[in-house]
Amino acid sequence: MNHLGSKILKTERLILRPFRKTDAEAMYANWASDPVVTKFLTWTPHKNVGETRAICALWEEESKLPRTYHWAIELGGEPIGDIAMVSVEEQTESGVTGYCLSRKYWGKGIMTEAYGAVLRFLFEEVGFRRIASSHAAENPASGKVMEKCGLAYEGTFRKEARLLSTGEWTDVVHRAILREDYFARK
Numbered sequence: 001m002n003h004l005g006s007k008i009l010k011t012e013r014l015i016l017r018p019f020r021k022t023d024a025e026a027m028y029a030n031w032a033s034d035p036v037v038t039k040f041l042t043w044t045p046h047k048n049v050g051e052t053r054a055i056c057a058l059w060e061e062e063s064k065l066p067r068t069y070h071w072a073i074e075l076g077g078e079p080i081g082d083i084a085m086v087s088v089e090e091q092t093e094s095g096v097t098g099y100c101l102s103r104k105y106w107g108k109g110i111m112t113e114a115y116g117a118v119l120r121f122l123f124e125e126v127g128f129r130r131i132a133s134s135h136a137a138e139n140p141a142s143g144k145v146m147e148k149c150g151l152a153y154e155g156t157f158r159k160e161a162r163l164l165s166t167g168e169w170t171d172v173v174h175r176a177i178l179r180e181d182y183f184a185r186k
Contacts, residue, residue, distance in 0.1 A: 001093055001127045003066040009117045014110065015072035016117055017084065018063030023072055023079045024053040029045055030080050030102035037103050039165045040136040069122065073101065073114045080105050083114050085122070092131035093121070101146075105143065111149045123182045132176035136163065141175055150185050151175035 081101035
């Protein structure tokens with residue numbers, strides 16, 4: 001693979017770029033403090049903007065590494081979401097993605113547009129062979145984004161994860177797209 005890091009990506013409406021420390025206030029206000037946005041995520045809502053500031057500072061440093069793929073989703077000059085490769089497996093040329101978006105922008109095709117740009121970059125420029133993602137069964141909107149971007153259903157693992165927001169166990173739906181699937185869709 002040709003690791004290029006969190007290169008700036010542009011779409012019709014969006015700029016995907018590395019996080020900056022200065023994104024903390026907008027991130028906190030737009031999604032990191034929202035219990036509805038974080039309900040199905042692997043982290044709980046931030047308690048204060050200081051917590052968000054610390055994570056943005058960490059992400060800004062990590063973005064300098066060539067094997068880090070993590071972007072702020074920017075619309076109109078403001079970060080409104082987050083998309084990343086949460087794991088990268090060099091040996092199998094594969095990885096797992098994760099994302100979240102300000103509730104204000106749900107249902108507008110923003111995440112599908114952002115995810116499509118990330119897939120394009122990861123397959124065409126970096127050379128990934130397989131990209132996977134998963135979502136809580138109770139969050140079908142996330143699955144629709146994956147489906148629209150070409151990720152095929154691979155199975156549902158029963159009670160695989162515990163929601164931090166409620167403590168309840170949830171079924172997790174797994175999806176993935178292979179390089180050949182991606183290029184066949186073009």
